[in-house]
Amino acid sequence: MQNNLILYNNLSKKKESFEPLHSPFVGMYVCGPTVYSDAHLGHARPAITFDLLFRYLTHLGYKVRYVRNITDVGHLENDADEGDDKIEKKARLEHLEPMEVVQKYMNTFYRNMDQLNTLHPSIEPRASGHIIEQIELIKLLIDKGYGYVVNGSVYFDVDTYSMKYEYGILSGRVLEELQSNTRVLDGQEEKKNPFDFALWKRASAEHIMRWPSPWSDGFPGWHLECSAMSCKYLGNEFDIHGGGMDLQFPHHECEIAQSTAANGKAPVKYWLHNNMITINGQKMARSLGNFITLDQLFSGNHPVLTQQYSPMTIRFFVLQAHYRSTVDFSNEALLASDKGLQKLMKAIETLSRLKPSSECNFDFEQFNQKCYEALDDDLNSPILISYLFEAVKFINSVADGTSTISEQVLESLKQLFKTFVTDILGLKEEASVRGGEALTGSLMNIIIDLRKSARESKDWPTSDKIRNYLKEAGIVLKDTKEGVEWERIE
RNA sequence: GGUCGGUUAACCGAGUGGCUAGGUAGUGGUCUGCAAAACCAUUUACGGCGGUUCGAAUCCGCCACCGACCUCCA
Incomplete structure (x- = not known):
């Protein structure tokens, strides 16, 4: 398949010709929302950006498998005073089951995305539906020496990883700098190094969202779901990974480390990041x-x-x-x-x-x-x-x-x-059609005809009166060469 | 403080070492009984200071301002 498409690959920091690994098939994974509140502008941008790419690749003739996850497990409040699971906190506030919260906001997200006319991805997997895959991935990482268990939690050993592979290739971070720039925070004492990240977290007593695992009742680390699900649906190596610029570090960097450590090769050929709003x-x-x-x-x-x-x-x-x-x-x-x-x-x-x-x-x-x-x-x-x-x-x-x-x-x-x-571009004529449209149309024809008579007898006051009344009712008339047109005022 | 990115006219937003995207707003005109739409024409630019160059908004340096990330978790 021939194309002239050039994409900016955030991995190389250069524009590169797009050449899929297995043309005409294209695998694309995009980080989806964490469903714990209403969808906002920040959700719209990546959704529209990668919808455009999905549509264009499809138009060019590629068979695209577009995977976008729904994150519905274990989210801590970022901007709150204390670390609290985002979904659980919301659940307590609204007296709902965590999965009820997930369902509610997932529905809103899908509705909003439909309104924005973004096509549904080929697969929309949920993190909670892939706990087994994530546990298997953790086992593999431990077997290969990249994960270690502490008090029922499992962490990724970045030091070990960086002996064989380069950590920081996407974001340009240098390990020594990370070490020196990292503040000492609570809850880090379990880790060998502050830049290590969780693969599995043991759940505290009040933590409702939990699953059994060989290490503890708990929940998977954030970065893991994307590695597990992209691998499951797109393979160890796939073409495009997308997401917001804010996810570049640490999320995507960790994803690369996990997948590379597990499979022995870099998972993604082209990394694309949309900017912020x-x-x-x-x-x-x-x-x-x-x-x-x-x-x-x-x-x-x-x-x-x-x-x-x-x-x-x-x-x-x-x-x-x-x-x-x-x-x-x-x-x-x-x-x-x-x-x-x-x-x-x-x-x-x-x-x-x-x-x-x-x-x-x-x-x-x-x-x-x-x-x-x-x-x-x-x-x-x-x-x-x-x-x-x-x-x-x-x-x-x-x-x-x-x-x-x-x-x-x-x-x-x-x-x-x-x-x-x-x-x-996915732009469509918006349905301004409401109930009784047919009746409105025939009424309009009558009114326009009456006004036409008034105008023919140069009865401008009547003619203007009709137009003004219609304007008040939300309809504007336009006298064109071809005849009279009308439309609703938005 | 570190890493990276940005600073374009009233607003939004592309782009290129010399040929001044586009949208919206404004102004003048055509059309029109008036209006709307449309068409034609048109005014405000490239953060600051240096440097490279025949020529820089476009390349380089410094400064200022803005933003993202630099953290457990997602």
Whole structure:
């Protein structure tokens, strides 16, 4: 399979030609959410980024197996005062079973992802469903001398690992620096070295989420699930591993160490990391009060928002920035994207009504090539979108009569928009259709006809009155050359 | 303090050693009874200071500011 795709490999810190290990098959693993609260913007970015990659690879003809995990075991509160299992803490607060919490937020996550029109991965494995695989992996690591047991917990021996392999190849950490920079914290006395990490943790008495193991009743270490599940579904070596930049260290570094130690070879060929999201230039954090969930964005129910933003607007906004750049959300920026997206989608509608002529002043082949070049260059969606807007301008000028398009180019351009906008960027016309749509349509026809009569007799007061009343009811009229159009005001 | 990344016009956001993406907003015009849309034209740029170069926003150095990670756990 031929392609010109170039991806930035975070392992080599360079752009590299994409060559799958077993073309046409591609294995891709992406770190999914920890399901203990509502999905927020930070979840949307990797989901959309790797959805774009999934869609593009599929479009290029690859058979992609896309695996994204759901983390539903043993999470400690990061920003809280004391270390507490995230899911359990939430469970106590809400008087729910831990798995009830998991189910609730997993449902929300899936719903939000559907709203954002991200395709479901091929497999969405849960950590809690792969305890056995994780225990087997720990056994293997202990057998090979990379794990040691202390008080029912198992830790990964980074020192031993680094004698044979290089620890820190992804994040550029140096072991000595880690040693000297590591603060002394509670709960570390069991480890040989502070940079060792847990493979299995013995559960304390109050820890509800626990599973039996050869070492203790407990739960697997965080990094382990990704090694176990990626190996199970994609093999010891696979093509692409994705996730947020914040996961690069320690999570992905540990994942590499575990998998390499277990299998004797590096697990992943291409490491891809999406950058983070800021809000009004600040990082998004609950403590800063600028934490926005996807449901809040979709409903407009948040102090920094002046209106609601549709899932497609959010998607479009994310795609307007390159995935390796930080992206700054603000009400104003979202407003701009909202308008921009409307313009794009409207042009597609206009395109479907264009009348071809014998002349044509549009170089389709060159345009088509440019679009592919944009995506081939490390998924440069903002460039692709800028090109699409060039075509939008052309489409509108054809509609305006200042440019012409041939029948052949018209068909090609329609296909191109379908390919890039619908199939690859994953943007769709949002259903503004509500109940009683058919009735509304016929009522509108009557009203428009009445107004037409008024206008024919130059009865402007009546004509304007109708338009104003409709505006109050949320409908705007547009007098075009072809006739009267109407649409709902969002 | 350490490692890495960033600083582009009103806002968001690409990009390249010389040819000033794109969206939104603004301004002027065309069209229009008015309006909306569309079309045409157009104003604000590359954090600061040095250096390399015929030429740097783009390469190098220093400084300032911002961010991620540097921790048990996820």
